Amino acid sequence: MIGQDDKVLRVGLLPLGFFFCLLFVFPLGMFLWTSFTVKTDTSTVLTLQHYVDVLTSDSARAALVTTLLLSVVTGVVSLLLGYLLAYQVARRGPVLSKLIFMAAIASLFTSTIARALGWRVLLAYQGPINGVLVGLGIVSEPLQLINNFTAVAIGMIHIQTPIVMLALIPVIEALPKDLERAAIGLGSSRWRAFVSIHLPITWRNAVPIGLLTVMATASYFTTPVLLGGGRVDVMAIQIQQASQVLFDFGYAAALSVVLVAVIGVIAFLVFLSTNWRRGAAARGGS
Amino acid sequence: MSTLEIEKLRIVYGKYVAVDGLDLTIPHGQLVSLLGPSGSGKTSVLRAIGGYLPPTSGTIKVNGRDITRDPPQVRDMGMVFQNFLLFPHMSVLDNVEFGLRMRQVSRAERRRRAMETLDMVRMSAFAARLPFQLSGGQQQRVALARALVIRPAILLMDEPMGALDAKLRAEAQEEIRAVQKEVGVTAILVTHDQQEAMAMSDRIVVMRDGAILEEGEPGRLYREPRTAFTAEFLGTTTLLPVEVLGGEGGRCRVRHSTSKHEFLATGDLRAGEAASVSLRPEEILCSHEATADSIAGRVTKRMFYGVNTFLRVETSEAGSLLALEAPGAVMGEGTGVHVSWRSEGARVLPRDPS
Ligand SMILES: Nc1ncnc2c1ncn2[C@@H]1O[C@H](COP(=O)(O)OP(=O)(O)O)[C@@H](O)[C@H]1O
Ligand SMILES: [Mg+2]
Numbered sequence: 001m002i003g004q005d006d007k008v009l010r011v012g013l014l015p016l017g018f019f020f021c022l023l024f025v026f027p028l029g030m031f032l033w034t035s036f037t038v039k040t041d042t043s044t045v046l047t048l049q050h051y052v053d054v055l056t057s058d059s060a061r062a063a064l065v066t067t068l069l070l071s072v073v074t075g076v077v078s079l080l081l082g083y084l085l086a087y088q089v090a091r092r093g094p095v096l097s098k099l100i101f102m103a104a105i106a107s108l109f110t111s112t113i114a115r116a117l118g119w120r121v122l123l124a125y126q127g128p129i130n131g132v133l134v135g136l137g138i139v140s141e142p143l144q145l146i147n148n149f150t151a152v153a154i155g156m157i158h159i160q161t162p163i164v165m166l167a168l169i170p171v172i173e174a175l176p177k178d179l180e181r182a183a184i185g186l187g188s189s190r191w192r193a194f195v196s197i198h199l200p201i202t203w204r205n206a207v208p209i210g211l212l213t214v215m216a217t218a219s220y221f222t223t224p225v226l227l228g229g230g231r232v233d234v235m236a237i238q239i240q241q242a243s244q245v246l247f248d249f250g251y252a253a254a255l256s257v258v259l260v261a262v263i264g265v266i267a268f269l270v271f272l273s274t275n276w277r278r279g280a281a282a283r284g285g286s
Numbered sequence: 287m288s289t290l291e292i293e294k295l296r297i298v299y300g301k302y303v304a305v306d307g308l309d310l311t312i313p314h315g316q317l318v319s320l321l322g323p324s325g326s327g328k329t330s331v332l333r334a335i336g337g338y339l340p341p342t343s344g345t346i347k348v349n350g351r352d353i354t355r356d357p358p359q360v361r362d363m364g365m366v367f368q369n370f371l372l373f374p375h376m377s378v379l380d381n382v383e384f385g386l387r388m389r390q391v392s393r394a395e396r397r398r399r400a401m402e403t404l405d406m407v408r409m410s411a412f413a414a415r416l417p418f419q420l421s422g423g424q425q426q427r428v429a430l431a432r433a434l435v436i437r438p439a440i441l442l443m444d445e446p447m448g449a450l451d452a453k454l455r456a457e458a459q460e461e462i463r464a465v466q467k468e469v470g471v472t473a474i475l476v477t478h479d480q481q482e483a484m485a486m487s488d489r490i491v492v493m494r495d496g497a498i499l500e501e502g503e504p505g506r507l508y509r510e511p512r513t514a515f516t517a518e519f520l521g522t523t524t525l526l527p528v529e530v531l532g533g534e535g536g537r538c539r540v541r542h543s544t545s546k547h548e549f550l551a552t553g554d555l556r557a558g559e560a561a562s563v564s565l566r567p568e569e570i571l572c573s574h575e576a577t578a579d580s581i582a583g584r585v586t587k588r589m590f591y592g593v594n595t596f597l598r599v600e601t602s603e604a605g606s607l608l609a610l611e612a613p614g615a616v617m618g619e620g621t622g623v624h625v626s627w628r629s630e631g632a633r634v635l636p637r638d639p640s
Contacts, residue, residue, distance in 0.1 A: 176369070176371060178367050178369075178371050179371050179373070181365075181367075182365065182367060182371045182373075183373070184338075184357075184358050185336055185337075185358045185361075185363060185364075186384050186432070186436060187359050187360075187385055187388035187389055188388045189359065192388070197373055200375045201374060201375055
């Protein structure tokens, strides 16, 4: 019976595999190929020219730095906020936890464009936040809150925090509540128990979630466009410009590959420094 | 010297009353077991004592001082949890030192006391290990050391053998009891295992539905239970439904409810009361020869347990009985036997309302 099921499963995987190759691997391969070639009238020539162009372009390098900065800031801040929220959901009473949970889900149901436009209203020169700041006399003149890096970062954090929170809830719930009770019973304060027991055990599981946020942010397009007002030039915008305005697909592909490579290296270094496997063993894994 | 007094403890979850009007005093140095089926409120009581669960009403006193509203940090209770709950990212030594570190004990003193306590549970050789590198029994000993190193007023244990297999369990019971006596700490053991409670405790508190049903020294509870529930929960017994016909001086004449068989039993119950008679297997004598007051039966099942052998005997006068095979005798399945018991071995008890 098991053998039979196995066979069915394998055959069932075939069309999936086919479509995966046709719709994902093939275009990706084509894209990668494009980044290493130039087309002349008569032939296609292998070249590293696109990569040289990317790495020598001031605007591309600046965009890469901006993108990395934005991704890391978003990743770190969403991880902190998401962790605190997830902790409340997992450890507090049912009312507060349901409220936070529903708020997070609701914000996920709203389109990212709508949310960015919402921030445009809130952060506007004559908007409510500036109104309050001026009204309370904290600043004498309205601040420039929109069309800058901070605005984009706020928008990105708003998008990523609920996702991080949802991903972290099972991480926190996996830790028995009695573990902290054990610490408290031994004389530790709640805060001490959180810092010396809860965090050291869970942070290794939280880091990969933060990394996913960094990766997702690095390729975001809408929010930087809508909240940056053209002044926050990220890689996604560069790629869009290259492919849809300049029709330089080779250059666009090279930009993408550089971005993926840099993020990949960062992820690798983070995993290496968090000692991932040993962490898994200490948690009782294999 | 720590004495624990609990008065009128009541614990309510929402609308559900988990513990209702519980009174309990534990003298210094004793190990008292809270024994009861799952859901009887044992853990709730233990958590209230530890300070993890604020009781709805009632008071908890240690040495006369009311600690009912004190937070767990200042209560000086050592707790051993069912799954041990060692801190997985800390070495055995760090786990044991944790309570001392929270008490700002100096580094050298901390190390000395932790090693001393680990010695006591024979775990000092494993001080540098991480918890996941230890077996269940070893983890439990470390958990015990972690709870004892702070010299707690009271040692609280919630099903501490729950995660151990049967063989280790017996060893751990002996070990915990020995360490508890050596340290002289007042201790409460929560368990649903009657054997464990009988083997380890100075006193057993039998709980049912959030209240104490009966309490006493293990031997007394086993031999002279006051309720059918206790008789059945502690050890094994056969309960016969009977009516009391009359009696005096601690003995009653009773009649089996269905077979109308009459016999003498021990206990003071009024005539006409519906009651149960508890017959322990070791009180039932099975013989090949009939005697004046024996009843006839047939062995339907023979269960070999090593130390002794149990016989399931079907009789028409008393229904199905669980008896102990006499040493040396072999009574195979299908054998016809004659069953008798002394009136001292048949205890008549009030019928359980349920
Ligand atoms: N946090 C809780 N919320 C609601 N009911 C609970 C809670 N904890 C325990 N109970 C209920 O209270 C009763 C007693 O539970 P507990 O003290 O854990 O019993 P025991 O340890 O004897 O099994 C059970 O019926 C259980 O379902
Ligand atoms: Mg329990």
